[in-house]
Amino acid sequence: MPIYRCSFAAVIAFSMIASLSAADLSSQIAAIRKVSREGQGNEAAAAAVRNLSNAAASDLLQILGGFEKASPLAANYLRNSVETIADRHLAAGKPLPVKQLETFVQERTNDPRARRLAYEVLAKVDSTIGDRLIPAMLLDPSPEFRRDAVQRLVAEAESLGKDSADKAKQVYRQALTGATDSDLAKKISESLKKLGDEVDLVSHFGFLTDWRIVGPFDNHDFVGFDTAYAPEEELDFAAKLKAKEGEVSWGEITTSDEFGIVDIAKSVAPHKGAVMYLATFYEAAADRNVEFRFGTPNAWKLWVNGEFLFGRDEYHRGMAIDQYRVPAKLKAGKNVILLKLCQNEQTDDWAQRYQIQIRVCDPSGVAVLPVKSKSRTTSDARPQKNQPQRLTAQAEGASE
Amino acid sequence: MINLQNLSARRIVPVVAAVVSATCLTGADWLQFRGNDVSGVSALSEIPATWSDTENIAWKVDLPGRGLSGAIVIGDQVVVTASSGFRQDRLHVLSFDRTSGKKVWERQFWATGRTMTHPKMCVATPTPASDGERIFAFYSSNDVVCLDLDGNLLWLRGLTHDFPNASNSLGMSSSPIVIGDTLIVQVENDAESFATGLDTSTGKARWKKARPKKANWTSPTVWQNRDSEPLALLQSSAGVEAVDPRTGETQWKFEDGASTIPSSVVTTDSLLVPSNGLTALRPGENKGDDAKSPEVLWNDNRLGPGTSSPIVVDGKVFVVNRAGVLQAADVTTGSILWKVRLKGPFSATPVAAGKQLIFFNEEGGAQVVDISGAEGEIVGENTVGETILSTPAISDNEMFVRSDGHLWKIAK
Numbered sequence: 177m178p179i180y181r182c183s184f185a186a187v188i189a190f191s192m193i194a195s196l197s198a199a200d201l202s203s204q205i206a207a208i209r210k211v212s213r214e215g216q217g218n219e220a221a222a223a224a225v226r227n228l229s230n231a232a233a234s235d236l237l238q239i240l241g242g243f244e245k246a247s248p249l250a251a252n253y254l255r256n257s258v259e260t261i262a263d264r265h266l267a268a269g270k271p272l273p274v275k276q277l278e279t280f281v282q283e284r285t286n287d288p289r290a291r292r293l294a295y296e297v298l299a300k301v302d303s304t305i306g307d308r309l310i311p312a313m314l315l316d317p318s319p320e321f322r323r324d325a326v327q328r329l330v331a332e333a334e335s336l337g338k339d340s341a342d343k344a345k346q347v348y349r350q351a352l353t354g355a356t357d358s359d360l361a362k363k364i365s366e367s368l369k370k371l372g373d374e375v376d377l378v379s380h381f382g383f384l385t386d387w388r389i390v391g392p393f394d395n396h397d398f399v400g401f402d403t404a405y406a407p408e409e410e411l412d413f414a415a416k417l418k419a420k421e422g423e424v425s426w427g428e429i430t431t432s433d434e435f436g437i438v439d440i441a442k443s444v445a446p447h448k449g450a451v452m453y454l455a456t457f458y459e460a461a462a463d464r465n466v467e468f469r470f471g472t473p474n475a476w477k478l479w480v481n482g483e484f485l486f487g488r489d490e491y492h493r494g495m496a497i498d499q500y501r502v503p504a505k506l507k508a509g510k511n512v513i514l515l516k517l518c519q520n521e522q523t524d525d526w527a528q529r530y531q532i533q534i535r536v537c538d539p540s541g542v543a544v545l546p547v548k549s550k551s552r553t554t555s556d557a558r559p560q561k562n563q564p565q566r567l568t569a570q571a572e573g574a575s576e
Numbered sequence: 577m578i579n580l581q582n583l584s585a586r587r588i589v590p591v592v593a594a595v596v597s598a599t600c601l602t603g604a605d606w607l608q609f610r611g612n613d614v615s616g617v618s619a620l621s622e623i624p625a626t627w628s629d630t631e632n633i634a635w636k637v638d639l640p641g642r643g644l645s646g647a648i649v650i651g652d653q654v655v656v657t658a659s660s661g662f663r664q665d666r667l668h669v670l671s672f673d674r675t676s677g678k679k680v681w682e683r684q685f686w687a688t689g690r691t692m693t694h695p696k697m698c699v700a701t702p703t704p705a706s707d708g709e710r711i712f713a714f715y716s717s718n719d720v721v722c723l724d725l726d727g728n729l730l731w732l733r734g735l736t737h738d739f740p741n742a743s744n745s746l747g748m749s750s751s752p753i754v755i756g757d758t759l760i761v762q763v764e765n766d767a768e769s770f771a772t773g774l775d776t777s778t779g780k781a782r783w784k785k786a787r788p789k790k791a792n793w794t795s796p797t798v799w800q801n802r803d804s805e806p807l808a809l810l811q812s813s814a815g816v817e818a819v820d821p822r823t824g825e826t827q828w829k830f831e832d833g834a835s836t837i838p839s840s841v842v843t844t845d846s847l848l849v850p851s852n853g854l855t856a857l858r859p860g861e862n863k864g865d866d867a868k869s870p871e872v873l874w875n876d877n878r879l880g881p882g883t884s885s886p887i888v889v890d891g892k893v894f895v896v897n898r899a900g901v902l903q904a905a906d907v908t909t910g911s912i913l914w915k916v917r918l919k920g921p922f923s924a925t926p927v928a929a930g931k932q933l934i935f936f937n938e939e940g941g942a943q944v945v946d947i948s949g950a951e952g953e954i955v956g957e958n959t960v961g962e963t964i965l966s967t968p969a970i971s972d973n974e975m976f977v978r979s980d981g982h983l984w985k986i987a988k
Contacts, residue, residue, distance in 0.1 A: 213738045214738050214780065214781065215731065215774075215779045215780035218731040218732075218733075218778050218779050218780065219778055221731070222729065222730050222731055225728065225729050226728065229728060248686060248688040248734060248737060249688060251686060252685045252686060252688070252729075252732055253729060253732070255684065255685060255686070256683060256685070256729035257729075259683055259684065259727075260727070263681065289686065320661070323662060357662050473745075486740070488741055489741070489766065489767045490744075490765070490766040490767045491766065493744055493745035493766065494692060494694060494745040495745075496692050496745075498663075499690070499692050499745060500690070
């Protein structure tokens with residue numbers, strides 16, 4: 177039984193305020209969880225939010241429990257209910273179930289969004305909660321908690337004097353284990369470099385750096401994005417393919433960029449009006465869900481094991497790490513990743529980039545490395561229920 | 577009771593009485609980007625020409641996140657949006673007491689769409705809108721949140737959640753408007769581009785129509801012929817399309833192209849479109865198949881606005897170009913009447929209080945220009961000392977402007 181249910185029972189017994197019946201509460205939460213695309217279920221969800229707005233503080237735990245596997249839309253409705261109830265009680269000077277909320281925050285199997293929300297509610301009445309809880313959250317499943325913990329360690333390292341370089345290195349290294357936001361990882365890496373340590377950010381983030389590549393195929397007048405060229409029909413690396421400028425063969429491209437950027441314009445050619453295909457293999461230890469996270473200023477399509485996952489027809493509107501997040505399922509063993517990267521024909525200086533940065537991670541942003549990697553980057557930070565929490569998890573499938 | 581102070585006489589019918597149904601507007605509300613009638617004009621207001629930390633700043637409050645969105649004013653409430661977090665994925669809606677500046681409530685949501693923007697922009701770029709009893713907060717992530725005036729969630733939509741390619745990696749800025757019981761939202765970008773009319777009571781789409789696949793940061797506005805219902809004007813690189821706000825059916829089109837940044841402005845009997853400079857149109861009286869293309873009254877390529885949208889006051893249109901030169905022109909003929917060089921650059925659209933135009937530049941400098949004479953005259957120069965990219969709101973004799981960190985009330 178999830179922790180929140182135990183906590184909820186305890187709070188109910190403790191509460192002096194009449195709350196909705198458990199059945200009523202469950203039905204309101206269920207109505208919210210049914211909200212879906214294009215406004216379906218909005219009316220019922222709004223009615224449920226109205227009903228929940230009069231709930232007792234003790235009901236907060238069950239509402240927070242309702243976040244488990246809730247859609248992003250439903251989570252926002254539930255969030256509004258929690259905020260409304262908490263604010264009403266705080267404004268009236270009524271107590272919140274702080275112990276139970278804190279227990280809920282600390283139980284890592286609870287939904288990360290709900291845990292963070294509970295933490296923020298608690299922070300309104302307890303100024304010490306950050307100091308008490310955040311230091312232990314360096315490898316938390318919640319990216320926001322991890323970020324807070326990393327920032328604390330970075331501040332600690334920065335405060336150390338020049339004669340404490342070894343200690344600073346140690347603290348930075350510790351901070352890096354939880355850093356999945358690029359700004360913090362970069363800052364830590366640069367600080368360690370100044371102290372004489374190098375950081376392998378490619379492994380840390382799980383960037384894919386080694387690819388086979390073929391092209392250019394035609395993308396004059398944007399025809400290429402919707403044209404299925406030969407690699408989309410069959411992936412035969414030995415084949416000679418008819419392309420834009422004649423027959424082409426698969427080659428190889430590898431990047432040594434610190435952040436894993438594969439730069440076609442520099443490493444291959446500054447093709448314009450072109451489509452290039454990139455393919456690589458990813459060896460997974462077991463079936464698992466991952467996210468492919470992209471950054472590119474070019475239009476693209478992605479297939480994993482022959483299944484089309486997503487495509488985007490946008491050019492030169494910017495590029496950033498984790499710009500796109502594409503959920504995917506990897507199978508145990510060899511997985512085939514195929515990318516189609518399109519360049520348009522703009523002549524502006526700012527429209528010449530032809531590059532991509534792609535990594536594999538879990539939904540919280542922690543790198544998931546292929547079997548053959550030697551990185552020690554953490555993964556699977558969110559523990560399974562009834563399993564001990566791992567403070568220094570090993571990447572799934574990674575070997576020493 | 578409706579206070580008419582902020583409303584030009586002609587447009588009160590289309591945009592408030594007809595547009596905002598069954599509401600009780602108290603005070604002089606400023607309900608959306610460029611105000612209730614989407615003009616940016618508060619004809620009877622008087623805003624001090626000068627202010628400083630010790631003079632004419634009624635209050636200044638902290639904000640929890642970034643925002644290019646302007647404030648709106650609903651009765652005693654001043655509502656702003658903000659976005660925060662490393663990924664700008666925390667969406668805020670805040671309500672402040674208009675008199676004291678005290679925060680009345682704050683609600684937060686998680687973005688369900690992509691949150692990447694150009695560093696100059698942020699997820700809280702579109703200005704929210706209201707029908708006087710609901711607040712509609714829209715974000716670059718294409719999340720639409722509808723709250724009542726107490727901060728209770730009435731509905732929400734994740735338009736990128738529903739249509740996953742609807743986003744712009746540079747950020748979206750189009751501010752929605754309310755026409756009757758429909759919220760008009762433009763989600764226009766290179767990949768999955770559309771406009772939609774959402775039922776203000778449920779958030780469900782009354783209509784959704786494909787729009788040109790090209791990034792577009794302009795905001796919709798309203799047009800109404802003398803005896804007809806108001807039309808929503810959707811501007812894009814293709815031109816301007818007038819649609820029935822309840823059905824989305826196209827009533828007429830101007831197809832000679834238009835800017836994708838500054839938005840059109842309506843005069844008493846014409847529409848001024850940032851197109852080939854500035855183009856004045858007179859839409860036909862008929863609709864549908866019988867509709868004529870709008871008559872082009874005049875065009876002047878010297879009147880092309882920069883980022884700020886043009887504003888019309890007393891028969892003159894005022895345009896700030898990319899060089900920061902303010903030009904005044906006759907709305908009937910397009911004749912340029914005078915020019916004044918301002919200190920730019922500008923992202924915010926100017927607003928008018930009585931006979932004064934107020935321009936906030938990106939450095940937070942506010943220049944107040946008196947437009948009552950034969951030439952424009954800068955009568956006040958002030959600064960809030962922070963980057964200002966948002967358009968101010970004016971209500972009665974009060975002005976509200978926000979930066980990434982603060983919200984100010986400027987009033988005597």
